Amino acid sequence: MNSRHTLTHSRSSPGRTRVLGLLTLAAMAGFTPALPAADAKADPGEFTLFQLNLEDLMGLRIAGATGLTATDGRRLPVALTKFSAPQIEQSGATDLNRLLELHVPNAQFIDHHHLQPHLGFRGIISDREDKYLFQINGRTMNNGTLLGADNERALPLLGDINSVSVVRGPAAATHGAGAIAGVIDVQPFTGLTFQGSDLTLRQGFGQRYTAVEARHGRRLGPGAGVFVYYGAADVKGAESDYYIGRSFAANNGLPANVAGQPLPQGAGAHGGAGFGATWHKLHASFVQGPFEFWARFVQDGGRDRPMREIYSMTRPATVSLEEWTRGRQFQNRQFTVSGRFKQELGSQWSLDLSQSFDRWAFRDQRAGVYQLPTRNGREDEAASRAIAIWQPAEDRSLAFGFEYSHTWYHNPPFSDTLDRAPVVTERKWQANLFSVLTEYQTKIGERWTTFLSVRSDRHRFSDWLTSPRATAVFTPTEADTWKFMIGKSARRSGDEELWSQWARSRTIPKPESLLSYEVSYHRKLNDRWRAGAHAFYQNYDAIGWIPSLYYSSDIGKFDIAGGELTLAYNTRRTQITFSEGYSRLVRASLPAGAPAAGQTVTAEPYGYGNDLAEWAPFITKVALTHELSPAWHLSASAVHYSGFPGAKAYSEYAATFPTPPSAVPVSDRGYDVPYGPNLFVNAGVEFRPSRQWRLRLDAHNLAALADKTLSKRNYYFRLSEFSVQPAALTLTVRRTF
Amino acid sequence: MRPDADVIPVRRFASSLLSVLLRLAAGTLALLAGARTSGQPAQSKEYELKAAFLYNFTKFVTWPEERFADPHSPIIIGVFGKSPFSPELAAAIAARKTDGRPVLLRNVSTPATAAEVHVLFVPAWEERAAEAVLEPERKAGVLYVGETEAFREHGGTITFDLDRDKLRFVINMNAADRAGLKISAQLLKLAKRVERN
Numbered sequence: 001m002n003s004r005h006t007l008t009h010s011r012s013s014p015g016r017t018r019v020l021g022l023l024t025l026a027a028m029a030g031f032t033p034a035l036p037a038a039d040a041k042a043d044p045g046e047f048t049l050f051q052l053n054l055e056d057l058m059g060l061r062i063a064g065a066t067g068l069t070a071t072d073g074r075r076l077p078v079a080l081t082k083f084s085a086p087q088i089e090q091s092g093a094t095d096l097n098r099l100l101e102l103h104v105p106n107a108q109f110i111d112h113h114h115l116q117p118h119l120g121f122r123g124i125i126s127d128r129e130d131k132y133l134f135q136i137n138g139r140t141m142n143n144g145t146l147l148g149a150d151n152e153r154a155l156p157l158l159g160d161i162n163s164v165s166v167v168r169g170p171a172a173a174t175h176g177a178g179a180i181a182g183v184i185d186v187q188p189f190t191g192l193t194f195q196g197s198d199l200t201l202r203q204g205f206g207q208r209y210t211a212v213e214a215r216h217g218r219r220l221g222p223g224a225g226v227f228v229y230y231g232a233a234d235v236k237g238a239e240s241d242y243y244i245g246r247s248f249a250a251n252n253g254l255p256a257n258v259a260g261q262p263l264p265q266g267a268g269a270h271g272g273a274g275f276g277a278t279w280h281k282l283h284a285s286f287v288q289g290p291f292e293f294w295a296r297f298v299q300d301g302g303r304d305r306p307m308r309e310i311y312s313m314t315r316p317a318t319v320s321l322e323e324w325t326r327g328r329q330f331q332n333r334q335f336t337v338s339g340r341f342k343q344e345l346g347s348q349w350s351l352d353l354s355q356s357f358d359r360w361a362f363r364d365q366r367a368g369v370y371q372l373p374t375r376n377g378r379e380d381e382a383a384s385r386a387i388a389i390w391q392p393a394e395d396r397s398l399a400f401g402f403e404y405s406h407t408w409y410h411n412p413p414f415s416d417t418l419d420r421a422p423v424v425t426e427r428k429w430q431a432n433l434f435s436v437l438t439e440y441q442t443k444i445g446e447r448w449t450t451f452l453s454v455r456s457d458r459h460r461f462s463d464w465l466t467s468p469r470a471t472a473v474f475t476p477t478e479a480d481t482w483k484f485m486i487g488k489s490a491r492r493s494g495d496e497e498l499w500s501q502w503a504r505s506r507t508i509p510k511p512e513s514l515l516s517y518e519v520s521y522h523r524k525l526n527d528r529w530r531a532g533a534h535a536f537y538q539n540y541d542a543i544g545w546i547p548s549l550y551y552s553s554d555i556g557k558f559d560i561a562g563g564e565l566t567l568a569y570n571t572r573r574t575q576i577t578f579s580e581g582y583s584r585l586v587r588a589s590l591p592a593g594a595p596a597a598g599q600t601v602t603a604e605p606y607g608y609g610n611d612l613a614e615w616a617p618f619i620t621k622v623a624l625t626h627e628l629s630p631a632w633h634l635s636a637s638a639v640h641y642s643g644f645p646g647a648k649a650y651s652e653y654a655a656t657f658p659t660p661p662s663a664v665p666v667s668d669r670g671y672d673v674p675y676g677p678n679l680f681v682n683a684g685v686e687f688r689p690s691r692q693w694r695l696r697l698d699a700h701n702l703a704a705l706a707d708k709t710l711s712k713r714n715y716y717f718r719l720s721e722f723s724v725q726p727a728a729l730t731l732t733v734r735r736t737f
Numbered sequence: 738m739r740p741d742a743d744v745i746p747v748r749r750f751a752s753s754l755l756s757v758l759l760r761l762a763a764g765t766l767a768l769l770a771g772a773r774t775s776g777q778p779a780q781s782k783e784y785e786l787k788a789a790f791l792y793n794f795t796k797f798v799t800w801p802e803e804r805f806a807d808p809h810s811p812i813i814i815g816v817f818g819k820s821p822f823s824p825e826l827a828a829a830i831a832a833r834k835t836d837g838r839p840v841l842l843r844n845v846s847t848p849a850t851a852a853e854v855h856v857l858f859v860p861a862w863e864e865r866a867a868e869a870v871l872e873p874e875r876k877a878g879v880l881y882v883g884e885t886e887a888f889r890e891h892g893g894t895i896t897f898d899l900d901r902d903k904l905r906f907v908i909n910m911n912a913a914d915r916a917g918l919k920i921s922a923q924l925l926k927l928a929k930r931v932e933r934n
Contacts, residue, residue, distance in 0.1 A: 222821035
């Protein structure tokens with residue numbers, strides 16, 4: 001609810017306020033075809049929206065909230081950040097990674113030498129994107145084989161997105177199996193939410209890319225519409241400096257590397273497309289009453305920079321210098337079709353059915369120091385979901401149902417896990433996942449709303465993994481909202497590793513889990529200002545890659561505490577958001593017999609520091625948009641990471657090894673620049689000379705103009721390495737037809 | 738170790754589940770069939786909200802006196818073409834008044850009848866068909882409300898705008914002036930944007 005709505009509440013009579021609250025709930029449950037429509041009412045007197053004045057009506061949301069049972073945004077049983085297309089356009093963010101980095105409190109974005117960069121929430125981040133779910137219209141898009149949410153985030157093609165909702169913290173019970181650290185749910189436009197046609201051209205300078213997007217949306221009737229989007233991008237990346245934190249003498253035909261100076265050899269473009277291929281995104285949807293169909297195709301994949309092994313390993317005579325210093329490159333292709341039926345059945349029941357099919361194919365080339373064969377993979381997944389929602393009274397509702405998915409894995413010619421000795425010869429396999437889930441929502445008086453949610457997942461290679469969640473929301477006044485949340489999410493390992501372990505030993509691994517305790521408080525200070533505070537404590541029982549086993553297993557238990565402060569200012573012409581995120585390690589314990597440097601979450605168990613190694617304790621974000629006039633709009637944003645003291649501590653620990661492991665930070669003694677703060681500053685201006693034309697100019701990474709090592713992007717595992725994010729420009733031209 | 742993992746573990750369960758699902762689907766179809774035969778399709782909540790906006794607009798607009806025969810003449814809200822509003826909703830509007838005038842919701846299918854109403858709502862799917870009603874000579878004394886920027890570009894007075902999940906509206910003051918309509922300062926203040934050349 002927005003502040004205007006709140007003001008109306010404060011002036012309303014108690015009876016009218018109750019009507020308004022109920023109407024708000026009803027509206028949230030039914031305005032979008034994706035949600036159950038309210039019951040047709042034969043009695044004209046029951047069209048109670050006519051009792052509201054215009055200000056009240058403008059406070060009602062017409063899109064649904066997240067969760068199984070319907071509620072309003074204020075009472076959601078999770079910590080959720082939502083932003084929509086106007087904010088996305090005005091942010092100037094070039095891709096989802098940077099968009100989420102800017103808008104989601106306590107979210108961290110970090111680079112990697114393997115596959116796509118990584119996102120994390122509240123101190124939980126991994127070298128694979130499998131700690132959170134990436135969803136389109138609520139359908140999980142993660143690759144199960146190994147990569148997780150390794151698709152779509154780097155595309156400079158955001159024109160199909162109507163809104164993005166991000167949950168921080170464990171959310172398996174409400175959002176899907178395996179949601180340990182959070183959920184990103186992208187809601188594309190439909191024919192009901194986008195009208196007209198436009199063409200957008202975008203040219204990046206500094207971060208070199210050319211992108212074109214076309215979209216068309218049309219209502220065909222009440223509750224019916226069609227939307228089509230296509231975008232393509234030729235992404236070259238940035239010829240920016242790359243730093244390796246440790247000095248090396250000249251070797252392998254490479255000149256010496258000096259810590260604190262850019263790699264003299266050069267490292268190829270940063271953030272460019274793998275294999276030089278064009279990136280594509282196609283999305284089409286058709287809505288007709290309770291039916292919704294959509295199809296989506298995405299092709300992307302990047303080219304990473306080389307690791308420091310180009311110095312520490314010996315180049316074979318048969319390998320050219322160009323090949324030796326070539327980073328990993330990869331390509332993803334994902335095609336998804338989905339159909340959904342959502343309908344009310346009488347006054348108390350509604351049904352939500354969906355069926356989808358997804359194909360993900362990837363190519364992963366590791367030439368360089370590893371000289372491994374190109375790894376190809378493909379998985380096909382058919383997924384079904386059926387949820388029934390029963391609302392016997394206005395103060396309680398129950399949702400229950402199941403999900404079932406079946407996945408086919410297609411004969412990978414080379415596989416990290418399957419091709420280690422002893423080689424797994426069965427290269428085609430199948431697995432299925434069956435889940436049951438339920439949520440019960442009840443209101444206790446005017447002030448309390450409670451949610452009890454639980455899901456249990458049984459995979460072919462797992463026992464039942466149960467993820468419960470309980471939330472109590474206390475709303476003592478129209479301005480104040482308290483939430484008390486306890487949630488646990490369980491996650492099985494990657495599907496290829498599960499098969500590898502099963503084929504070799506007929507065993508199933510221990511799952512990982514995260515138990516979170518959270519309290520939040522939000523207050524509407526006045527018509528324009530809103531403030532919020534979150535505090536969390538997480539027990540993280542983690543699994544990670546064990547090289548000697550060739551699959552993931554127990555790496556330790558880590559308690560992480562922290563919080564977020566948020567502040568928002570919102571008027572018709574100006575929007576400002578601010579957040580401060582804090583996450584730190586409380587304690588860590590490793591399993592008996594754990595090898596040295598067997599995990600990189602923290603060096604604390606080895607006696608070095610007490611911080612998370614891959615996480616900045618403080619993350620500050622601020623974004624501003626302002627409408628100077630109908631024709632001129634301004635935007636500015638900044639993201640600040642306080643530094644990586646845990647990585648510095650880990651590098652000190654790594655220095656005790658005669659030969660430091662590969663996947664840890666290693667830097668010269670006294671060279672601490674990589675572990676210092678990162679700052680990304682952006683600004684944009686938009687000119688709308690007419691309805692048909694929009695011109696926009698965005699400047700990115702402006703802090704690099706003052707100090708290029710300030711706008712640096714560190715690498716996961718090896719935070720001693722970083723690439724400079726150079727100052728860059730994006731020019732956008734949109735023609736509306 | 739789980740000895741049964743070589744066999745997909747939920748196959749048997751899935752089989753029985755399929756049976757349950759088929760029964761559920763049959764029941765659903767029966768319910769849906771019953772719903773379809775028992776009356777009109779459910780009123781879209783989105784358009785119920787838009788109808789409430791349309792009704793509220795009548796409180797903030799002053800029409801030329803000649804548009805009303807007497808002080809008790811109704812304010813007529815016309816809907817061009819295929820209407821998203823159910824008869825029940827029309828009846829609900831008819832139960833309300835603005836400044837002592839009844840408010841009526843009426844379907845409109847021709848430019849000639851469009852000139853008889855005070856507010857004309859043109860749904861997005863009828864915009865092309867409605868182009869004729871937006872010709873200048875037919876605009877006097879009619880508040881044109883649409884759903885797209887293109888409609889406003891072609892002379893519509895107010896268009897709905899979905900902004901961050903909430904319904905807003907944009908006012909084209911030039912169109913209002915040409916139609917001889919006076920729009921209150923309060924409505925202008927609530928608008929997301931007021932356009933003037």
